[in-house]
Structure formats: C-alpha cells, structure tokens
Amino acid sequence: MIERIELTKRFDKIDPLSIKNYLDFGGYEVFKKALKMKQEDILNEIALSRITGRGGAGFPVSIKMKSFAKESGFKYVVCNADEGEPGNFKDRYLMEKDPHQIIEGILISAFSTGASKCFIYIRGEYAKAIGIMKNAIKQAYKTNHLGMNILGSNFSFEIEIRRGAGAYVCGEEFALIESIEGKPGRTRVKPPFPTQVGVFDKPTLINNVETFCNLPFILRIGGTEYSKIGNEYASGTKLISLTGNVKNKGLYEVPYGRTIREVIEVLGGGVNDNKKISMVQLGGACGAIIPESLLDMDIDNEKFNIFDSKMGAGAIIVMDESFDMFDIILKNMEFFQHETCGKCMPCREGHIQVLNLIKKFVRYSANEKDYLSLESLAQVIHETALCGLGQTSMTSIISTMKFFKEDYQQRIKESLFKEEYYG
Amino acid sequence: MVNLRINNIDITVKDNMTILEAARQHNINIPTLCHYPDLHINSDCRICVVEIEGYKGLKTSCSTPVSEGMNISTNTPKILNARKTITELILSNHDATCTSCVRNMRCELQELAKNLGIDINRFENVLVKKEIDNHNPALIRNANRCIKCGRCIDVCKEVQGMHVLEIIGRGHEMEIAPAFGKYLSDESCTFCGQCANVCPVGAIIEKDNTNTVWEKLYDPNYHVMVQVAPAVRVSIGEEIGLKTGLISNGKLVSAIKRLGFNNVYDTDFTADLTIMEEGTELINRIKTGGVLPLMTSCCPGWINLAEQEYPEILPHISSCKSPQQMFGTLAKTYFAEKENIDPKDIYVVSIMPCTAKKYEATRKELRIDNENPDVDIVLTTRELGKMFRQMGIDFDKIDEVEFDDPFGISTGAAVLFGATGGVTEAALRTVYEILNNKPLEDLEFKSVRGMQGIKEASVKLGDLEVRVAVSHSLANARVLIEDVIAGTSPYAFIEIMACPGGCIGGGGQPYGTTNDVRLKRIASIYEVDGNMVYRKSHDNPSIKKLYKDYLIEPNSTKAHHLLHTKYSMRSGKA
Amino acid sequence: MILQKILESYPVSEDYLLEILIDVDKQKENHFISEEEITIISNHLGIKESHVCSVVSFYTLLSTTPRGKYIIQICKDVPCYLNDDFNVLKTVENELNIKVNDTTRNQKFTLEFTACIGCCDEAPAMRINDSTYTNLTREKVIKIINDYKEGKYD
C-alpha cells in the first residue's frame, strides 16, 4: 500500500460542521488522555516520534516544543494556515474537512508546553475554511473543549482566528507574527527567535496545520510506533498535493519513504494523453525542478537537501513535455517578484532583475553573459536574503542550472541563431 | 567573554556583541550601508555579510551575535561578489546622477560603490520616476534617490515619535512616504530634519537657499545682515572636514565675511535677550500665579508639534519669539533706525543648525508690520559649508575676526542654547540672581547637562523650591507634554528641544551626527561657555544698553510688541 | 455606517487593524478603503494614518481605489497554467470586455490576477468574491460570468 490514511481518515465521513460527528468518531479522546499525562511525558512521546514540521522547513518538532516549554509567562501558540505556496492545498483540506482534528492537536501542544492562547492565521482567500474553523471553535467553546478549566481540568485555553489579506510572505514566521499584530508582514531580524520573543513580544510556538494534526495521532499510537512509519530520515505520513499534468490530481496521504515516481504513477495515474514527464517541481514555487530521471528519490526531507531545498509542504507539480521550462521559471519568478515584501535589498531589487534575465531566455534573446549574470544573481539572492522567501525563491533557477544546463545552453544558441536570421 | 577568530586573527570580546561590533573594535572594517549607530538594526541592505565556518549561506554581521569559537571571514571572493551584486542592484533602481546631487562625494552609497570597486552594472536600470516633494520651505523628498534603508522612518517614528514617514506599498513598488503618499506639508511633519540628517543618500535633503543668498549678496539694493546660531560654531569644522567638535569662532566669522556679508552678528546676542524676556516672563508667572509650567519657545520643531497635536499646551509656551526671530526683528527696527536704513532694504540671513528654522522664518506671525519677514532666509550649517566650498575658502589660512557690534557681544549663557539643557541653565543663572538678589555661587547646573532623554533640577528661588525639566527629541518631549496636559507635571519650567542633544544635533548639522558626535559638540559648547568673560545674560553690557536705549525694560510694551508672538492650533497642513 | 458597525465589533486594540480593514474592504459594495475611512480608523485605534496606509498598501486583497461589486480573480501560477488549455483570462476578458485590473463601466466587475488559491487539484480555478470556481472550461466560465451578469447572485 502506497497510502496510509491517518490524518485524512475522517474526510468526507464526518460533517465538518458538527463537533458531535467528530466526538462520535473518537475525537478529543487523545486530548482527554493527554490532560491526565505529565507534560514531560507528552513531550517525550513527541520526541520519540521523530516528527518534523510539515510547513516547509522540516525542523524537528520536539526540539522547538521543548525549548518553548522552558519559557515562562504568558505564551502563545500559532497555527500557520497561510498556505500560499503555489501547488499546495493540504491545509485547506484539513480545515475544510476535519477542523476539530486541528483544534485537538493545538490543545495537546498548548497543554504540553504551558501556552495560554492560540492564533490560527488563515489566508484571507480561504473563505470557506475560515467559516468552518470559526464554527468549530465556537462549538469547542460551547462544549468546554476550549475556554476556562477545560473539561474540568486546570487547563484554560483560548483560540482566535486571524485572517491574512493576500501576502504569501506572511507564512514566514516573523512576517506571520507581524501580521497577527495587525502590521504589514515584514519579517524581523533573528535572533531572538519566535519561541523567545514572538507575538506581542511573548514566547510563541509556530507550527503548520498538518504538524498539529499529527499530534493526536502520535499520542494515540505512541511515539515509538509512530516513528516506525516512514524511513530512517523521516517518520509519519505526509500529505502530498499532487498537481499538474497528471490524470488524478489530488491530495494523498503517503508515509515518508515512498518514491516520487510511485506517487505520480500509482496514485496520480501517470501523465495525461500518454505524454512524457519532462520536469517535476517539488514543494511548490520555491522548490527544485528535477528531471524525470530523478523521480525514484524517496519522499523525505533529508535527501532533498542535496538540491539545497527541502521537501517543502509536500507539493508535487508534474509537467509534461509540451511545456517550456523557461515559461515555468518565469511564472515562478513573477510570483516571487509579486510577493517579495521589499524589506531586504537583494530580494526587493533582485527579483525584478532575475525576471528581466529570464524573459530573455523565454524570448530567445539570451546570451552567455545573461546566463552568468543570472547564475551569480540567483546565488547572491539565495545566500544573502533576510528571510526564507528570498533564500528559497531561486531554487527553481539554481536546480535547473544544475539538471537542465543543456537547455540553457541550447536556448542561448537558438537565441544567436534567431538574431542572425531574423535580426 | 567570548573567543573567536576573524580573518585568522584571534580576538576576545564581551558577550552579546555582534560580529560587526567585535570586528570594528579590533579595527577590522566590514562595510555597511543601512546601519546607523543610534538606530535599530534593520539588517536590510545585507552588505555587511560575512562567512562563518559551519553556517550555511552568508550571515549579516550587524545582526549576528558572536559565539565561542566562531571562525569568521569578512572578505572572501564570495562575500565581495555578494556585496558588489547587491550594490549593483541598488544602483539599478536609483537615480544615480551623482554629479548633480547634493550628496556628490558625501554619499554613503557612492562611497560604498567606490570602495567595492563597482566598474560596471550588469543590471538594467528599472527606476520608475516619481514626483519630487518640494512643497514646503524646509525639506525636499526625492524618492528617486531613496534606497529604502529605513533610517528616516526609524528616527521619525522612534526618536521623534512622529511617525510621519512610513513604508507605503510592497516589494519593488514600495516607497518611503507620508500617509497616502502625500507631501510632507500635508502631514504633521515638524520639519525637524532628523530624517535628512540620517539619510545616507540625497533622498531627503534641506531646501537649498544658497543661490538666493549669493544673489542678495551681490545686489547693491540690499543691506545683507547675517546671524550665526550658537550650535554652528562647534559643528562647522566637521562640515569642512576638520575635527569633530572643533570650536571655530574667529575663523567662522572671518570666512563668512569673505563670502561678502557686510556685518556678521551673533544669535547669541538675542539668546541673551531671550533669557531676559523669558526669565522675566517666568518670574511674573510665578509671582502672579500665571500658567505654569512655562515652556520654552526657541525650538520651531517643538512649536510645530504643539500647534499640530497639543493645542491644550499652547498657553504654557513662552510668548517669546525665538532668538533667530528676535534678531531679525531688531535688525529691521532698532538697527534700521539707528543706521537710518529702510527696513525693506535690509535682508536678514540666518545660519542655523536647523531645517525647521527655514519654516519658522516663513511664518505669517513673524513679520514686521505683518509683511516684512523678521528673517528673510535661513541657511543650515551644511549650506554654509557649501558656500565655503563654492568660494574655495581654506579655514587654515584665514585670520580670526570678532563678531560685529551691536549684536556681537554675548555671554556664556547664550552659547549654552546650542546644547540640550542650555536654555534652562542660562535661565536659572539669571532668574536665580534676580529673584534671590545675590550672586549665584556655582554657575554650572550639571544635572541638566548631557544626553539623558529627560533631565531635572531643582532650585531655590526666593522662598520657593522650584523644579525644572529638560527634554530633547520629540518622543521624550511627549512624555513631559502629556504630564502637563494631565495636570500632573511638577515643574515650573520646561525646556523642550526637538532634536536629540539639542541644536548641536539639529537636522541641518553636518552628516554623521551620531550620539558620539553630539557629545563632542556638547563638550565644546561648555568649553566656550567656560572661556567667556560674561557668563550670565543679564551681565551682557550690550543687552543692558539695548534696554536702556530702546526696549526700556524686559517685557515692556515695546518689548512685547517686538519680541513676543502668539501660537495657534493648526491641522497638519503647514 | 458599515464602518461604525465593524469598528464596534472589535476591541479597541491596534492588532485588530488588519481584521477591520479586511471587513471594510469585503463589506463595502465597491470593495475599497477610502482616505476618510483610513482617518476614522486611525483615530479610533489611536494610531497614525501613515501606519494604516502602510498596512493597506501591503496586502493585495485590500484596495484604496473603488472596485466592482464582483471581484474576479484569476490564478496565474504554475498548477493552473499547466491545466489551462483554453486561457481562462482571455475568456473572461472577452466576456466582460475589460483587461486585467480594470473595472467594467457599470461598476459590476473588476478583473484581477491572484496568486495560487489552493485549488490546484481542480485547476484551472478562479475566485469571484468569496466563492471559488474550479475545473473550469470555456463553457463553464462563460456560464458563470453570465449568471453574475444576469444578477443571479445579486
């Protein structure tokens, strides 16, 4: 079996607007169990599970939680539901189809770390998800799964929703925090890190929607058992947003360690119209573009590091041979040029120049010098940008320069030809 | 203490230092662009990147704290390439017409490009030209030169508490501008010019009035008089490349004369006069139970703030015109009568450390007979430096000359006006002796000196123990103002200066006015005071003569008519 | 009126600024935030207008110029592009006779681009106000636009 259905098991089986449905399905049972556990024990289970963050950076969850648990005073948890990376839609499904699972995960993380309030930051475009989450929170308050002395315990906790308003960069931790505070989403200088000084200058634990959803699952089967799912580099299941030129686009839950090819061919049913795959972009617009020959790679974070990029949030965008690589890169760059917050200079001033250079390739008017400028500029933006946006936006260029270098050379030759014959 | 290695040099520094601080302390220079000593670390320009062994990518030295055993390189080919590339990028969205920019050869971006050896720009210029805001008498904002370093926003918001400038827009389209992208004059800008002082490039500059002055100097129809503010004598040296805090009195006068001014006078004279008028006003208010605390009125930046945001505070503000305006008034009345010149033919130029003074000089309330402005034109210290350079004046090779009479004799008290706390100290020296009828033993009120944001002192005046307070920078001023409005202010007298450090830190002062520089200028101010023959305003013989011959006595009807003014509530529109 | 109601629905705290702005933009028929509204909001929250302006101008869902009653947003990112074999944008442009970023003369429609709206599994997709329309075909787009034109959703 390629799939292992855990986080998505209630999808379409329960009414997302009904907390009763969720409860009938065993919902909040794990949280009740957690309420009786010692906080360290919960954190230890999570450590045993080896779970890593599902929002993109793949940071070990327990390290962040443990350092956050050590902070004192009023503390916030933030659920990152900004999901703006093109090609990703898993968090939307999680919110629209099983909202209480997220709340249960948030409750477990808050209880085990001593946090008092949570902001769920949902991108403004997700109107339906916002409605469903608001309804779920209301029900949770009504049934005392939120509020004062939850289910008769000493634990009190609040959740509030904040909406985004069209800014991809607000998925970045500090930009998110600024946005929750009602400000423009421009990141802050690190250190200090959010776990020390976050929302309203209080310690703040930020995790992705899917990461929270894994917590009830971990406590249900135990950290050790959970860690057996997956491979040596990554444990658990991953929601994969499969899109592009495949027959069966959609959301799939797959244990770590399966290959990309399996996902595309078995779950996705291969490419439309019997065309060939020419490229696959992993993670989203900030991910690497790899050739068909590399598809046998496992789905996990560690191995993806060789491309200087991570698994990302789990998008797989499949492109068939009818698409021009430079058009795709151009689209990626237009996206980042639109989304750069403008705070730091290489990212603000760099993308427009990258765009100019890529356009030359698209229009068959590039030369060797343009290639060198592009190569150097992409590297500088990647290495000097202040936040993850600028640090990762060049991945499609850097990876194609590695795997599709001939295509660049070919385009330069064709440009020369075009110029000579057509002027 | 932390041990680390930079460029193969082992160093030991204090904990919590940044790499940049550690490097500079050991004379290892790392270039920067957006960094400014007294402001936030924004880490926006990414020029100061370094490589740290074991770390991915490049790290900004301004924001990365040192840690034990770090091995840092500050100048590898990779770093140099990154710095050059970023500089090219900045220049590709910049109106780099350097030779026709006020900042030519004094620009931090140009300096960086020069030091990095930028010889080509691989990138297309993508600048979209924007309208230049020159709709006010003090400042010009040229977005085409702005590199969005954010320094101006930081001073405006954090230091001045004004929040006039903000980042408007996102990404490549973003601009540093007032609300709605409007003009400075449409918003509650005080024209303090702190933004112009910290701007690394020519994006916010003072309105240049040097051409007008040259024309007037060569126009035979005008008798052109000039006054020099106290703070200018301790900063002009820096402007022409000499030592920070250098005291130049005689040479300054001599150089100004060489520009063609008939007579060179000292604003210190009217500073003494201000003390006589304001001191008397204070004594009267104390004696008659008038509105207290009395707040000083010499700083036009603060007056702008009060009129725009705190109408309730206006009755507290001394009715005295500022020393600059008193000078203008006397020039066009007392002096005109004495010398038998038609006041319309007198042209009064001020050399001020301040951009708000440019605005003050245009105020309708500050005109003789409601039409002839007290002061015709204001030049900043920087513009004076420009005129010196235009004329090729070499400070080293000129003689020392005294200020001219009748507005040339002044006291140590007057020169204190240049530093924060100075007006208070000068006022106390006079008010004390008048009210207590005995000489003051220790002239120096040390507790109101220095760079602390809010300072206090208390003095025995007659039977009363009177408390006074001093603030500099408008964010600090707000603290005192709000107490006064709330009725909880314990003070009888409050001095407010808009600029950090007082006028020596004014918006029109030489570039690079950091707090370290401010301290040096302040020290020089006190040195000048210490060396004066007269150190109390009421001892100034010329002032005594002025009252005897013309004004009768402080706060006389005539003095009131000429030397006092009114304030009124204004919306943001200047 | 609308503004006052919105202001009353939140605590007077500056962190609600973005929430307030989103509501104003959404609830007004012409989906924009005027200078007067910015002034009122800044006075209400005790913050500077410049700060409100910087927030409004940062977020692409907010506008400072009037827009149509229905805002049509077309995704221009890769997953939609890969599945867009008939050109959604052109189709809508033709139906409404306007270009992207324009508003129809009757103030009913504004056409905009949007970044990915997370409907890539049903690409190509577009958004009209808060509703999403997916698995678009030329016929489907034309029908949707016509339904709106005819006032089916008014």
Ligand SMILES: Cc1cc2nc3c(=O)[nH]c(=O)nc-3n(C[C@H](O)[C@H](O)[C@H](O)COP(=O)(O)O)c2cc1C
């Ligand atoms: C530009 C940018 C956008 C991001 N967008 C998201 C997002 O939409 N959702 C998300 O969970 N994480 C996003 N991240 C990653 C977050 O910064 C952060 O790493 C994550 O929320 C941490 O949660 P996790 O450890 O559970 O993955 C983004 C990062 C960057 C740099």
Ligand code: SF4
């Ligand atoms: S990398 Fe880009 S998005 Fe991130 S802070 Fe810099 S300009 Fe903003």
Ligand code: SF4
């Ligand atoms: S105006 Fe000057 S100080 Fe302000 S952001 Fe632009 S370059 Fe920096």
